[in-house]
Amino acid sequence: MKEYNPGIIEKKWQNIWDDHGTFYAENVSAKPKYYLLIEFPYPSGKGLHVGHPRPYTALDIVARKRRLEGYNVLYPIGWDAFGLPTENYAIKNKVHPREVTKENIARFKEQLKSLGFSFDWSREINTTDQEYYKWTQWIFIQLYNMGLAYKKEFPINWCPACKAGLANEEVVNGNCERCGGAVHKKVKNQWMLKITEYADRLIDDLDDLDYIERVKTQQKNWIGRSYGLEADFKIDGTNEALSVYTTRPDTMYGATYMVIAPEHELIEKLKDMISNYDELVSYRDESANKSDLERTEIVKDKTGVRIEGIDAINPITGMKIPVYISDYVLITYGTGAIMAVPAHDTRDYEFAKKFDLPIIEVVSGGNIEEEAYTDNENGILINSELIDGLNVNEAKEKISDYLENKGIGRRTKNFKLRDWVFSRQRYWGEPIPLVNCDSCGWVPLDLKELPLILPDVESYEPTDNGESPLATMTDWVNTTCPKCGGKARRETDTMPQWAGSSWYFLRYIDPHNDQALASEESIDYFMPVDWYNGGMEHTTLHLLYSRFWHKVLFDVGVVKTKEPYLKRTSHGMILGENGEKMSKSRGNVVNPDEIVEEYGADTLRMYEMFIGDFEKSVPWSMNGVKGCRRFLDKVFRLQDILVTGDTFTNDMEILMHKTIKKVSNDFETLKYNTGISTMMELVNAFNKKGSINIKEYETFLILLNPVAPHLTEELWVLAGLPGMLNQTNWPKHEEAKTIDETIDMPVQINGKFRGTVNIGRNASLEEAKAAAFANPELLVNLEGKTIVKEIFVPGKIFNLVVK
RNA sequence: GCCGAAGUGGCGGAAUGGCAGACGCAUACGACUCAAAAUCGUACGGGAAACCGUGGGGGUUCAAGUCCCCCCUUCGGCACCA
Structure with a gap:
């Protein structure tokens, strides 16, 4: 008998699929569409590791199954190729980032191709292509025109040693990732995107989506919407009022002082009344110089300074209370001021x-001598004249009404979400397509001027002063205003890596269109994405950003669905064999090339899915890989016991239908591991029987195909089955044929398992009882006992309660 | 501190409230072989047994890995958001 040689089989079928364009999605089709999306990779210099293929294989399984079910499947791939690692590598090795990117992509592509994914390679995209980022820039202009992009002074992470602005991910524990030195804040005028304007929609529209629950809750928490009251506290002896935001207006009787952020405008406004102004300023400077790390480390020890010379008046008690500045109040949230309720x-x-x-207790139930009583949602108000005796919720409403009626309070809401800092002082990103004109201000480029091409530069190293490397290119920077024709300067900041990935799913639909980011018809046909799988680490940034951009495009009229992705799932990480995160420095990285070389791509694919619960992290195991190869060898040897037959044999019929049902269902519900074990059981059953007929074999090959596509296509041909496997149909089970006629019903005595009785599926209590009493082993346990109760669940269990 | 997920053999993991440990790995023994590998077969939670066993302690139920309450541990996210 021939031997299973994946090296030859896999190459052969990959070529056939490529030549036939087997997995290309049709642009126009009478079939229903199904759009599957994986997070397109960042082509790093390290190549793939075995973590990458896990999500790709999972959705490849769904893609292959869907095609056999008659769908026009779009399962595309591309490259998220702008970004820091490439730029840093390029600087270090004096190569152009464009070249580095090209090489990395070539390597990634070769690796991905060797795994036999059914990607539509005709739609491959690359965020660094001019024809791609032309539309990234176009979208930015839409944002600008809608007033959603604005410039603002905002601190960047600045490493004084490297003289470089750093991305958040380059700051590790408050230190520079490269030199290890302390990172400081440096204020720069930056482009911001008003994602906060979409905060409500980003929360509310989650309700209709089929996202795994942890993704929804993480997004909701990140956006952090809260409802409360903005209340005005008069400053004694002035007409000024200090507005605070509180979610607990019911506790206002307990507000014994106020705190404002060190940067709060009140200090400048009332400068003349304040007797310790200098002290306040020096506190403000001190906290501004603190790094994020210092600020959070000092959590245990509160600092602050009383503002001497002014007092505020609690609007509900009329009492004079002091005002402090402290950095535990953030200028960026609410009004930058709070009423403090220490109890x-x-x-x-x-x-x-x-x-x-x-410290005045206003909600009863705690012990404020010891600590603040905060877990008081169901508490009763005390020491609060207007609301004494009310519960917290009633009190909130009453105080809010009261202050609103007096015109010194407004019900409002707040978000933790901040606007998106969209500027990077870096080279390897999309140029921002705006110019600054002395007379017209910021002016966007015309569409016909796009793409604004990233210029070739001699040196793309960051500059000493934190400006983008583009800023030194005076020829490029100096231009004319598209509006008035006068002198103007280009924006020299570039976009962050999140830009290109915020809309890439739309470009796949119509990747070569030079008139629009994609044609209207094709967007209408393919959108929304039916199933998007990606890492949990992208939940709060990429996933949220792309939902935001999609909603903007919805408002512009480019897309017709308010959400881009109908369903979102997430995979667990694959760890090294030692149970630690895979990394070069830990020396536990497994390269998929080695596995493909030694065992074959089908074995790798199968193990990636069989390794464990898809949603959980799991350590790699070379022995586990061997086990999967062993199974595929077994599958290959089924040819030896192949017999004729055009229907399922009687003794296998039920098992076949059960298997079809289980595998079909498991492939839809992320339970790839149990789907595979079900197929293993089936093969074991055929081996035990000693034969498998051609009909059973054919069905089994189709079920296994999504997991091991090369092997199954080959076996299909070797068995003389018609055409190619990829042209056939996914099998359907008959529910009636998944049910056994007789079952081994467990018999319990006092809830303890004592044996089974083989009875009909629909047998009655009497039949079960008769069968049980016919079994001497069971009778032993009944000796000298009387039966007090018989619990019989048809088809499930027979339990005798005895004394 | 807050939010979320999870704790089951030597390991990865299965189990609509109804026989805990499917499937796979590792291990041991046997067959085949001059021998080894591969393959096939058998065993494989603990215990001599009665029994005991799903992180710990309570509870609900005829019956709990699964439901309820309290606690411990691990992982992920957020972190002075008023």
């Missing part, structure tokens, strides 16, 4: 203890 807020409690401020 019921841990932070305020700590501050009050330290500065010896009064």
Whole structure:
């Protein structure tokens, strides 16, 4: 008998699929479409590791199954190729990032191709192509025209040693990833995108989506919507009022002092009344110089300064209360000021203890001598004249009404989500297509001027002053205003890596269109994405950003669906054999090339899916790989016991239908591991029987095909089955034929398993009882006992309660 | 601290409230072989057994890995968001 040689078989079928364009999606089709999306890779210099193929294989299984079910499947691939690692590598090795990118992509592509994914390679995209980023720039202009892009002073991470601005991911524990030195803040005028304007929609529209629950909750928490009251506290002896935001207006009687952020405008406004202005300024400077790390490290120890010379008036009690500045209040959230209720807020409690401020209990139930009582959702109000005796929720409403009626309070909401800092002072990104004109201000380029090509530069190293490398290119920077024709300067910041990936799923639909990012008809046909799988690490940034851009494009009228992705799932990480995260420095990286070389791509694919629960992290195991290869060898040897037959044999019929049902279902529900084990059981059953007929064999090959496509296509041909496997149909089970006529019903005595009885599926209690009493082994347990209760669940269990 | 997920053999992991450990790995023994590999077969949670076993402690139920309450541990996310 021939031997299973994956090296030859796999190459052969990959070529056939390529030559036939087997997996190309049709642009126009009478078939229903199905759009599957994986997160397109960043082509790093390291090549693939075995973690990459896990999600790709999972959706490849769904893609192949869907095609056999009669869908026009779009399963595309591309490259998210702008970004820092490439740029840093290029600087270090004095190669152009374009060249590095080209090489990396070539390597990734070769590796991916060797795994036999059914990607539509005719739609391959690359975010660094001019024809691609032309439309990234076009979308930016839409954002600008809608007023969603604006410039703002915003601090960047600045490494004084490297003289470079750093991305957040380059800052590790407050230090520079490269030189290890402390990272400081440097304020720059940057482009921001108003994602906060879409915050409500980004939360509310989640309700109708089929996203795994942890993704929804993480996004909701990240956006962080809260409802509360903005209330005005008068500053004594002035017409000024200090507005605070609170989610607990019910506790206002307990507000014994106020705190404002060090940067709050009130200090400048009331400068003349303040007797310790200099002290406040030096505190402000001090906290500005603190790194993020320092600021959070000092959590335990609250600092602050009282603003001398002013007092605020609690609007509900009329009492004069002091005002402090402290960096535990953030200028970026709410109004940058709070009313402090130390009895019921841990932070305020700590501050009050330290500065010896009064603590007034207003919700009963805690022990405020010991600590703040915060877990008080169901508490009753005390020491609060207007609302004494009410519960927290009633009190909130009453106080809110009261202050709104007096015109010194407004119900409002707040978000933790901040606007998106969209500028990078880097070379390897999309140029921002705007010019600054002395008379017209910021002016976007015309569509016909796009793409604004990233110029070739001698040196793309960051500059000493934190400006983008593009800023030194005066020829490129100096231009004319598209509006008035006067002198103008180009924006020299580039876009972040998140830009290209925020809309790539739309370009796949119509990747060569030079009139639009994709044609209207094709968008209408293919959108939305039916199933998007990706890593949990992208939940709060990429996934949210792309939902935001899609909603903007919806508002512009480019897309017709308010959400880009109907369904979102997430895979677990693959760890090294030692159970640690795979990394070069830990020396536990497994390269898929080695596995393909030694065992074949089908074995790798199968093991990637069989390794464990798809949603959980799991350590790699070379022995596990061997086990999967062993199974495929077994499958190959089924040829030896192949017999004729055009229907399932009687003794295998039920098992066949059960298997079809289980595998079909498991492939839809991320349970690839149990789907595969079901097929293993089937093969074991045929081997035990000693034969498999051609009909059973054919069906089995189709079921296994999504997991091991090369082998099954080959066996299909070797068995003389008609055409190619990829042209056939996915089998369907008959529900009636998945049910056994007789079952081994477990018999329990006092809830303990004592044996089984083989009875009819629909047998009655009497039949079960008769069978049980005919079994001497069971009778032993009944000796000298009386039966007090018989529990019989048809088809399930027979339990005798005895005394 | 807050939010989320999870704790089951030597390992990865299965189990609509109804026989815990499917399937695979590792291991041991046997067959084949001059021998080895491959392959095939048998065993494989603990215990001599009665029994005991799904992180720990309570509870609901005829019956709990699964449901409820409390606690411990691990992982992921957020982190002074008022």
